[in-house]
Amino acid sequence: MSKPEYEAMTVRELRSKARAMGLTGYSAMRREELLALLDSASASKPAASQKKGATAAASEPARKGKRKAAATKKKSGKPTAARGASALQKPKETAAVEPEPVVLPPPPPPTYEPFDEHRTLPHSYSRNRCILMLKSPEWYFLHWDFDQALERQILGAGGRPTLRVIRNGVRDKGLVDVMLLDRRHYFYVPGQEGQIKVELGGLFGTEFVPFLTSNPVDAMRLAPSTDDTIELVVPPWLEGTAGDFSKPLSRLEWERLYGPVPVDVPWYKARRPKAKK
């Protein structure tokens, strides 16, 4: 694209163009700055446009059309549609002027911009399942997916989407309201021992009907163990008998050394912020 063409665009279009080119820092720029940015960027990237091969030879309006087609494709939420076919679709206004050619041209080479190949991902895989993950001691993250049939069974039948926690095989009495379409939920289960599972279902009046059951997760330990067993071993890949355990620390000494064990360990991880300024 040349400079005059940029000048014909609105600031909003310029910004989206800058984003499409993988540039940064454009959001706070004024029109003149944006023009300068795009101008210098397109001048410094001749190789990128050459990569498009045959497409580069295609006329400017045709390329615009393809980009539009690609944009529609992305909106439809089906990024995996055959590229050849969607690239051939012409934008409506062009189609109105030119009749469809009878002989289809050979499929064009890939025209996607590798770095922006996928702007959106499917919001659902239409599968009925829920997966439970540990986040930190006593905090859990659940994400779930469902198909239309299940959606009808819960929402369509007037049920309230609800979670129920199962601790060590015992179902909690309390129920948790969730938004089915959120597909994710964080929740808190106090207590340190045992296995946690979750049921996702619908509350119909006062009756809870479970539809999905999550994977089981073992709760985290967040305090020192009360088990003081001393079992000494030599790993099979080592030899020898060295290693003195004649003076194991008593619980008192141990606590004197370590103090109360912190659950939060906030003092480190000043990790490199891989920053763009």
Added chain:
Amino acid sequence: MDPKGYLSIVLHAHLPYVRHPEFDEFLEEEWLYEAILETYLPMLKRFLQLEDEGVEFGFTMTISPPLAGMLADPLLKSRAVAHLTKLQELCEKEVQRTRGDSELHPVALFYQQRFADLRELWLGRLGGDILSGFRGLQERGHLEIITCGATHGLLPLMQIEPRAVEAQIKVGVQSYRHHFGVDPKGIWLPECAYYPGLDKVLADNGIRFFYVDSHGIWNSTPRALYGVYAPVITPTSVAAFARDPESSKQVWSSKEGYPGDFNYREFYRDVGWDLDFDYIRPYIQPTGLRKFTGLKYYKITGTSEHKEAYNHAAAMEKVADHAGNFLFNREQQVDYLNDIMGRPPIVVSPYDAELFGHWWFEGPDFLYYLAKKLHFDSKIVKLTTPMKYLDAFPVQQKATPAHSSWGDKGYYDVWVNGSNDWIYPHLHEIAERMVRLADFYPDAEGLLRRALNQCARELLLAQSSDWAFLITTGTAIDYSTRRTKNHVGRFLRLYEQILNQAIDERYVAELEGYDNIFPFIDYNIYRT
């Protein structure tokens, strides 16, 4: 005389796989160039110097598979050299520009000399191969290099698909073999994140030891008698070493830590931001946006905006002081622990390697002085590595560490929270689909095999914990989001092509060009 205790320094070198052949210049690729010039080369230089001076030393170091892959990649290598050349060109100009400025001119000369030295080391002594420098140090017994998860994926969040965890470990081991020619003895678990049961996967892959954070051992079952000052052996016979909080704090902490000393170089004052736009234009981003160039003229000086010129000699004096102070504290610590434990403790101090040099410019010099002082001055503490320690003390307590990571708050909050949890439904879905593909098409040949292998690469790259981390810290949200979406999207597109038996060879070839990590990969690792 036997020492009273041991110190084990662990340097975890990792960067996410960032390689964009589709652009001539790409800002995020500079993470690698900066790390090469500020951390890996200066560190190698100091280690080789220790060797030349006859100092006995032993550090443990992770070189993560993505980092090893990038260091060995010809395209990135040539771009990194070009980056250095350009920097040297700027340096020449700076030497001219600052002539007459009695404060800044010496600093410009210092950089000119420094870059020339690093260039000589890199392209001369090492023949352009940074990995060979580390490999050589390992072969001569000064470094114990360990591996990491294939793409630094956070393993506790992948448990739902056990094959995904196994693949991260397996490919991590294969990558190590590919780059270093031998099997790894140890592993740095990505983000130091451990869950009970993970040790079985490590044992199956021939790993002898790994690390956990302090609370992983504090909360182990049964209670670890010597806490973090002795390793434990898991039921599957893998040794777990734990981080010592005290020594970590001395270096990490932004308040009490050494790197904040006023004599050290100030990171945030860079000529890329300070100098006249027209003058610096050729050395900043092609779009005209400013960036860090690596030429930084000032010392931290104080807490105010006022900054004074950097004095390298004064900084070296200070860093030697700090190394002495660190050693003094370790001697005190070890002496005390030895007394109450009745045996020599091991103090394990792990750090991000990039802290040394990139953030803390004088960090590699700190390691140099520390190793030297330990060798010549200390009778109480001796530097060791895990395998050396285990050979000397094979009898250990059996225990299973607890869930833990070295992230903020000690668990997985950094990688799963409201800002980045959208990643996991996709990661879990494509991991499951990968296993399905591997089961459907065992031992495929030709194009199908290539497509399947590429699926495995896209899955692994999407699993990088760096994306979730960078989204949480808010430092490269846009880039990390795109990377995640691209790898997941590419996987899904390939998956569809494979199932429809309509694999587009050109597409596969293009992806092989962009995401070219792990040339040796075999998707059959995902088979059940």
